[in-house]
Amino acid sequence: xxxxxxxxxxxxxxxxxxxxxxxxxxxxxxxxxxxxxxxxxxxxxxxxxxxxxxxxxxxxxxxxxxxx
Amino acid sequence: xxxxxxxxxxxxxxxxxxxxxxxxxxxxxxxxxxxxxxxxxxxxxxxxxxxxxxxxxxxxxxxxxxxxxxxxxxxxxxxxxxxxxxxxxxxxxxxxxxxxxxxxxxxxxxxxxxxxxxxxxxxxxxxxxxxxxxxxxxxxxxxxxxxxxxxxxxxxxxxxxxxxxxxxxxxxxxxxxxxxxxxxxxxxxxxxxxxxxxxxxxxxxxxxxxxxxxxxxxxxxxxxxxxxxxxxxxxxxxxxxxxxxxxxxxxxxx
Numbered sequence: 288x289x290x291x292x293x294x295x296x297x298x299x300x301x302x303x304x305x306x307x308x309x310x311x312x313x314x315x316x317x318x319x320x321x322x323x324x325x326x327x328x329x330x331x332x333x334x335x336x337x338x339x340x341x342x343x344x345x346x347x348x349x350x351x352x353x354x355x
Numbered sequence: 356x357x358x359x360x361x362x363x364x365x366x367x368x369x370x371x372x373x374x375x376x377x378x379x380x381x382x383x384x385x386x387x388x389x390x391x392x393x394x395x396x397x398x399x400x401x402x403x404x405x406x407x408x409x410x411x412x413x414x415x416x417x418x419x420x421x422x423x424x425x426x427x428x429x430x431x432x433x434x435x436x437x438x439x440x441x442x443x444x445x446x447x448x449x450x451x452x453x454x455x456x457x458x459x460x461x462x463x464x465x466x467x468x469x470x471x472x473x474x475x476x477x478x479x480x481x482x483x484x485x486x487x488x489x490x491x492x493x494x495x496x497x498x499x500x501x502x503x504x505x506x507x508x509x510x511x512x513x514x515x516x517x518x519x520x521x522x523x524x525x526x527x528x529x530x531x532x533x534x535x536x537x538x539x540x541x542x543x544x545x546x547x548x549x550x551x552x553x554x555x556x557x558x559x560x561x562x563x564x565x566x567x568x569x570x571x572x573x574x575x576x577x578x579x580x581x582x583x584x585x586x587x588x589x590x591x592x593x594x595x596x597x598x599x600x601x602x603x604x605x606x607x608x609x
Contacts, residue, residue, distance in 0.1 A: 304363055304370045308377040339373065 289318035294328065302328045303335045310341070310354055319352045356381050362454065366408050379568035380408060386477035386567045387411040391464050391492055393444035394418070395552035396482035396506055396559060398430040403560035404480070405448040409567065411456040412448070415472065416440040417463040427549035464488055469495035479503045480563050482556060486533040493518070493526035497602040504562045506555050508547055511583035513555035516574055516593070517562045521605040523575035524593040528602065551583045 292309050294302050306321055313319060323329045325348070333343045333350050342353035358366070358380065369375045388409050390401045393416045405412050420428070420435045420443055428440075435443040441459035448457045462468055464483065469491050473479055479501055481492045489505060496503040496518065503518040505526050518525050558579065565571040578591040597603055 300371045301364065301367055304367045307370065308358070308363070311377045 289320060292319060292321045294321055294323050294332075296324065297328065299327045299331055302332050306332055306336065306352070307339075310336075310339075310352065313354045315354050317354050319354065321350045321352065322348055323350055324348070356384065362408070365452070365454070369407065374570050375568070379570055382568050383564065384408055384410045387413065387475070388563060388567065389413040389415060389472060389476045389479045390482055391415050391479065391488070392482040392484065393428075393430060393440050394424060394482065394484065395427045395547060395549075396484075396508060396556035397444070397480075398428050399553050399556035400480050400482050400504075400559045400563070401444060401448060402430060402451065403557065404563060405452045405455045405457060407560075407564055408452070409455060409564075411458065413458045413460060413472075413476075414441045414444050414448075415460045415462055415464055416444070417461055427547060427552045429549070464492060466491040466494065470498060473499045473501045476501050478563055478567055480559050481505050482559065489526055490533065494601045496520060497525055497605050500605060502566050504559045504566070506559050508552050508555040510547060511551055513551055513558075513581040513583070515555060515558045515562065515579040515581070516577075517566060519566075519573075519575055520602055524595045525599060525602040528596045528599050529578055529593040531596065531599075548583065551581075554581060554583070 290309060290313060292305060294305060302323060309319055321332060323332055333345055336343045336352045340355045342355060344351045366380055370380060386409050388404055390397050390412060393401055393414045401412060401414055418440050420431045420438050420440055422436060425431060430444045430447050439461050441461050445457045445459035473495050479492060479496050481489055481503060483489060493503065497520040500520050505518060506515045516529060562573055565573045576593055578593050580589045580591060
C-alpha cells in the first residue's frame with residue numbers, strides 16, 4: 288500500500304510536519320510519495336526523513352519515502 | 356481524532372521535533388490536567404500546557420490578584436488586581452489558545468476537596484506554596500492513582516519531582532515529615548525572584564507534557580534541585596519507602 292501527499296505551495300516546517308503525520312498513519316514497509324516545491328522543501332524533507340531512519344528516493348518534485 | 360489545519364500550524368514547532376509526534380499531540384489533546392494554584396509556578400506551568408494543546412486544563416485557586424504578585428505571576432495584569440486568580444488566568448489563557456477548554460475553579464485545595472478534584476484526571480501539577488497543601492495533593496493523587504508533578508521555589512532555589520503513584524517515590528517518600536514550623540519561611544516571608552519561579556514552573560510544564568505524551572525521561576525517583584545563585588542543577592535519587600503512609604499500598608497505575 289502507498290499514500291500520496293501533495294505539498295505544493297506548503298512551506299517549511301509545515302512540509303515536514305505534514306509528512307511526519309502522514310508517515311505515522313502508515314505501517315512499516317509502506318510507501319509515501321510526497322510532492323514538494325523546489326528549494327527548502329525539496330532539500331530538507333528528504334534529509335529529515337533519512338534522519339528518522341526511513342528509506343528515501345527522489346524523482347524530481349516527488350520524494351518517495353519507504354517507512355521503516 | 357484528526358488535527359485541523361489550524362492545529363497543525365499552531366503546534367508545528369513541537370510536531371517537527373523528533374521526540375514528539377502526531378500520536379503525542381493527540382494524547383495531550385485528550386488529557387485533563389489539573390493545575391493547583393495559578394501564581395508563581397502556575398503561571399508558566401499553565402501557560403505552556405495551554406499553549407501545547409492539552410485538551411482540558413483546570414485552574415484551581417482561591418486567591419485574588421495582589422500588586423505584590425505581579426513581578427512573578429505574569430499571567431495576570433495590573434488591570435486584574437482584586438480579581439480571582441483562577442478567572443484572571445483563565446481569561447488570559449483562553450485568549451492564548453481558544454482550542455483548549457480552560458476551566459477556572461475558585462476553590463481552596465485541602466485533604467477534603469482534593470480527592471474529588473483529581474478523580475479521573477490525567478495528571479496534576481502542584482503549583483501551591485505550602486507544605487500542608489502539597490501533602491494533601493500528594494496523598495489524594497496516590498489514592499486516586501493520578502500522576503503528579505511537585506515543585507517548590509524559594510528565593511533563588513527550587514525543587515522539582517515527578518510522581519507516578521505505585522511506581523516511583525511520592526512526595527511523602529522524599530519528604531516524610533514537614534519541616535518544623537519556622538524552619539522554612541513561607542514564600543511571602545522569604546521572597547522569590549520572578550525568573551526562579553519561571554524556571555521551576557517551566558520545568559513542571561515540561562515534566563507534565565513528557566508524562567502525558569509519553570516522551571522523554573521524566574523526573575521519576577529523581578529530585579531536581581535548581582540553584583539560581585550559581586546556575587547549577589543537581590539530581591538527587593529518591594526511593595519509595597515501603598512504609599510510606601501515602602503510596603506504599605498503591606498498585607502501579609497503567
